[in-house]
Amino acid sequence: MTTPIRLVLDALAHAGPDDPLWGYKLTELTGLGSGTIYPIMERLESGEFVTARVETPRPADRPPRRFYELTGTGRELAADAQRAGTGRTFPWSIRIAGWASTP
Amino acid sequence: MVDPHSRLGEYAMTDRGDKYGFVLIFTGMLFAFVAATAIELAYGSFYEALAISGIIFFSSFALGLLASVLIPIFFPKQIGRPSLRRMPANKTDAARPLEQTALVRALAGLAAMLAGSRHVHLREAWAADLYGDPDTAELPNMSRRLKLAAGDVVAALRCRLDDAVIAAWRPADALFASYRGSRMAIVTPIVVAVGLVLGHEGFYGLITNADNLGVIATAPYLTIKGLRKYRQIPAPKRPERKTSPADGAKR
Numbered sequence: 001m002t003t004p005i006r007l008v009l010d011a012l013a014h015a016g017p018d019d020p021l022w023g024y025k026l027t028e029l030t031g032l033g034s035g036t037i038y039p040i041m042e043r044l045e046s047g048e049f050v051t052a053r054v055e056t057p058r059p060a061d062r063p064p065r066r067f068y069e070l071t072g073t074g075r076e077l078a079a080d081a082q083r084a085g086t087g088r089t090f091p092w093s094i095r096i097a098g099w100a101s102t103p
Numbered sequence: 104m105v106d107p108h109s110r111l112g113e114y115a116m117t118d119r120g121d122k123y124g125f126v127l128i129f130t131g132m133l134f135a136f137v138a139a140t141a142i143e144l145a146y147g148s149f150y151e152a153l154a155i156s157g158i159i160f161f162s163s164f165a166l167g168l169l170a171s172v173l174i175p176i177f178f179p180k181q182i183g184r185p186s187l188r189r190m191p192a193n194k195t196d197a198a199r200p201l202e203q204t205a206l207v208r209a210l211a212g213l214a215a216m217l218a219g220s221r222h223v224h225l226r227e228a229w230a231a232d233l234y235g236d237p238d239t240a241e242l243p244n245m246s247r248r249l250k251l252a253a254g255d256v257v258a259a260l261r262c263r264l265d266d267a268v269i270a271a272w273r274p275a276d277a278l279f280a281s282y283r284g285s286r287m288a289i290v291t292p293i294v295v296a297v298g299l300v301l302g303h304e305g306f307y308g309l310i311t312n313a314d315n316l317g318v319i320a321t322a323p324y325l326t327i328k329g330l331r332k333y334r335q336i337p338a339p340k341r342p343e344r345k346t347s348p349a350d351g352a353k354r
Binding site for chain 1: 230234258
């Protein structure tokens with residue numbers, strides 16, 4: 001598993017159910033470009049590790065966002081990735097997101 | 104699909120500007136073929152003709168791509184698109200800052216075109232990204248939007264490349280997952296090799312070529328086993344033999 005995939009899985013695993021992530025947010029959290037994020041999301045979606053849904057209700061002033069959430073298999077994969085990636089440090093933005101979501 | 108009411112949506116739905124790029128690409132291709140034929144007829148040098156036509160082809164391809172991005176920016180009126188520099192100043196809707204960034208729109212349109220029909224859902228996601236995070240109500244600045252749009256073009260190309268790789272692996276995956284197919288792929292080369300050696304050198308040839316035949320026998324087996332592991336395809340089980348009532352009677 002590559003580091004970008006591990007970063008994306010980690011960001012998705014830290015996202016709360018009421019605060020799903022979309023492409024722009026993922027680029028901010030992981031520090032990766034949209035050119036890397038979207039091919040990864042497409043692969044994860046085709047492998048059924050991630051589900052995607054369009055924002056509802058559709059906003060009137062901008063296009064709707066495409067939210068991504070981990071499936072059960074995706075959570076297992078994220079946990080495996082976290083175990084395998086020991087010793088690697090994630091960008092400060094992910095760590096802050098993790099701390100912020102901790103009650 | 105992109106929201107057709109948004110300006111970005113309007114851009115993604117039309118392909119008038121991109122047509123100019125394609126015209127340039129195909130004209131270049133045609134010119135390359137004509138030039139190659141003329142050079143070969145004049146000098147009789149095939150490789151020289153190949154090299155020159157290759158240079159013409161690739162430079163016309165690059166020029167075509169550049170034109171499909173630049174023409175909508177500098178000549179919007181000529182290709183029937185609304186001029187970006189004459190936007191009404193009193194527009195206050197959220198889409199206004201995007202209307203001013205022609206290069207971003209051109210890149211978004213290029214990404215949408217490159218992504219193709221399999222990734223049509225990404226167009227909307229990319230368009231939404233250009234509006235940033237609605238929770239903070241701050242639109243990304245110009246350089247960030249440019250970076251996002253350029254990233255979308257890269258994403259579109261990578262998605263298409265992934266599709267091509269998946270399509271290329273599909274027949275091989277089917278072979279690895281099939282017991283009979285894998286057996287055939289392993290057995291056929293060695294049977295052919297043994298047949299050829301017997302035909303040319305006789306039975307004694309099998310002994311003298313034993314090392315080569317050993318490699319021919321093991322290489323497909325190891326390749327299939329390795330690729331199965333790489334593609335995470337479980338080894339197929341041997342199909343059970345059908346037992347006929349006659350077999351039971353014999354016992």
